[in-house]
Amino acid sequence: MSKVIYTSGKEPHARESRVVFKNVDREGWDPSIARYMSEGGYDQLKKAMKMEPQAITDEVKKGGLRGRGGAGFPAGVKWGFIPPNNEKPVYLICNADESEPGTFKDRYIIHQDPHQLIEGMAISSFAVGAKLAYIYIREEFPEGAAILEKAISEAHEKGFLGKDVLGSGFDLEIYVHRGAGAYICGEETGLIESLEGKRPYPRIKPPYFPAAMGLYLCPTIVNNVETLCHVKHILEVGGEEWAKTGTPNNTGTRILCVSGDVVKPGYFEVQVGHVTMGELINDMCGGLKDGRKLKAVIPGGSSAKVLRAGEKFTVGRGDDAKEIDMLDIPMDFDTLAACGSMAGSGGVIVIDDSRSISWVLNNINAFYAHESCGQCTPCREGSLWMKKITDRVVAGKASPADIDTLDSVARNIDGRTICAFGEACAWPTESFIDKFREELVGDTDASNSEKILNPESLAAAANLS
Ligand SMILES: Cc1cc2nc3c(=O)[nH]c(=O)nc-3n(C[C@H](O)[C@H](O)[C@H](O)COP(=O)(O)O)c2cc1C
Numbered sequence: 001m002s003k004v005i006y007t008s009g010k011e012p013h014a015r016e017s018r019v020v021f022k023n024v025d026r027e028g029w030d031p032s033i034a035r036y037m038s039e040g041g042y043d044q045l046k047k048a049m050k051m052e053p054q055a056i057t058d059e060v061k062k063g064g065l066r067g068r069g070g071a072g073f074p075a076g077v078k079w080g081f082i083p084p085n086n087e088k089p090v091y092l093i094c095n096a097d098e099s100e101p102g103t104f105k106d107r108y109i110i111h112q113d114p115h116q117l118i119e120g121m122a123i124s125s126f127a128v129g130a131k132l133a134y135i136y137i138r139e140e141f142p143e144g145a146a147i148l149e150k151a152i153s154e155a156h157e158k159g160f161l162g163k164d165v166l167g168s169g170f171d172l173e174i175y176v177h178r179g180a181g182a183y184i185c186g187e188e189t190g191l192i193e194s195l196e197g198k199r200p201y202p203r204i205k206p207p208y209f210p211a212a213m214g215l216y217l218c219p220t221i222v223n224n225v226e227t228l229c230h231v232k233h234i235l236e237v238g239g240e241e242w243a244k245t246g247t248p249n250n251t252g253t254r255i256l257c258v259s260g261d262v263v264k265p266g267y268f269e270v271q272v273g274h275v276t277m278g279e280l281i282n283d284m285c286g287g288l289k290d291g292r293k294l295k296a297v298i299p300g301g302s303s304a305k306v307l308r309a310g311e312k313f314t315v316g317r318g319d320d321a322k323e324i325d326m327l328d329i330p331m332d333f334d335t336l337a338a339c340g341s342m343a344g345s346g347g348v349i350v351i352d353d354s355r356s357i358s359w360v361l362n363n364i365n366a367f368y369a370h371e372s373c374g375q376c377t378p379c380r381e382g383s384l385w386m387k388k389i390t391d392r393v394v395a396g397k398a399s400p401a402d403i404d405t406l407d408s409v410a411r412n413i414d415g416r417t418i419c420a421f422g423e424a425c426a427w428p429t430e431s432f433i434d435k436f437r438e439e440l441v442g443d444t445d446a447s448n449s450e451k452i453l454n455p456e457s458l459a460a461a462a463n464l465s
């Protein structure tokens with residue numbers, strides 16, 4: 001096969017392993033079905049149509065594929081939760097809402113390699129017995145929706161979708177559904193409500209685990225774009241072989257989206273756990289800007305708990321336990337969880353010493369206060385209270401006692417809500433206070449406000465109530 005050349009002015013870094021992103025920003029590549037098929041596109045669907053559905057699920061289980069949308073739940077295990085002897089229709093939903101701040105990977109796949117996603121979805125639909133599948137795409141991605149519509153119609157013409165896919169007797173339709181333009185539409189049960197034409201009010205789990213009671217209360221598998229793309233690659237090499245990439249229990253590759261205070265922000269597809277936080281920031285992203293020092297990293301999208309530069313963590317168990325520095329954390333699901341944060345959706349936000357922690361937290365709190373769906377009192381009221389308190393901090397109008405109140409509000413949201421948005425909005429505040437209490441308290445002193453005030457915080461201060 002000819003050498004892959006990339007056009008973005010950004011050749012993959014030597015530490016990258018491009019699988020799902022192989023064709024992103026690639027010279028001579030286009031999103032047409034002809035181009036996709038010229039390099040074996042849809043060969044895995046052809047293979048799948050000759051397999052038993054359960055055998056496909058078994059390969060995905062053997063591969064150990066963990067969801068790339070946030071929680072890192074094993075995809076094959078989730079597929080196995082569809083009740084046995086189910087007689088209702090089964091649905092597959094591709095979550096293309098990509099709303100977690102700091103995350104910008106799914107949109108590249110949709111724009112530049114839509115057939116990879118459609119092939120992954122067709123194989124996954126066959127495996128779980130879904131004859132109807134939806135791509136729920138973020139409202140703000142109109143071009144992506146049009147590209148997907150075109151790709152679906154091309155796949156229809158070739159017999160990869162529609163009645164009797166490739167003569168297998170299996171019928172499959174995929175529909176693109178434009179989202180409702182809210183962060184909570186990315187939460188799977190909120191997404192399902194929205195797809196049913198209602199407000200995206202998340203449902204309580206149990207009983208509404210989608211695999212058992214999802215769309216129209218039928219078994220529904222919801223997976224992220226990147227997760228579904230991996231299915232095709234697992235089938236290509238087999239689950240066991242695929243699981244040799246990455247690290248045990250953290251298999252395969254994943255896309256890390258790096259933003260914030262680094263010289264070269266962007267996307268990087270790496271084997272899970274093969275790159276440390278320090279290698280990612282200092283080597284792959286070209287390090288921090290001149291003269292700047294690292295202050296903090298949010299490793300998995302804005303809802304992940306922040307890690308402070310210089311923090312030490314104990315990882316491993318028993319004789320294997322060791323202390324590591326924050327920069328030595330391998331970017332995998334389990335280690336980031338052991339360090340008190342999470343790999344989440346792969347959105348790594350780097351914060352240097354030019355940033356005011358109060359300002360960063362206020363920015364995050366403003367987002368969550370705006371996005372709460374309002375069903376649960378702790379989340380609806382608490383997210384706004386947290387924003388109002390940090391508004392006061394950045395305006396130099398808070399008192400040290402406000403930081404205790406802020407902490408108490410966050411801890412009274414966490415664990416007391418219908419959906420995980422409660423944790424998503426509480427964790428930033430909890431962790432920023434745990435790691436940067438001194439700076440936050442210092443910022444309540446009005447004489448410090450000069451260094452944190454900027455146009456946004458001034459605007460917030462003007463609106464203080
Ligand atoms: C508030 C909130 C927002 C979410 N937003 C997204 C999103 O934009 N995209 C996504 O794939 N998953 C999102 N999730 C996770 C989904 O609920 C669900 O777990 C995921 O789509 C499952 O796919 P996966 O197993 O392939 O990761 C969100 C979760 C929460 C709590």
Ligand code: SF4
Nearest residue numbers: 373375376379417421
């Ligand atoms: S936790 Fe927040 S976003 Fe989730 S259902 Fe409750 S109010 Fe809505």
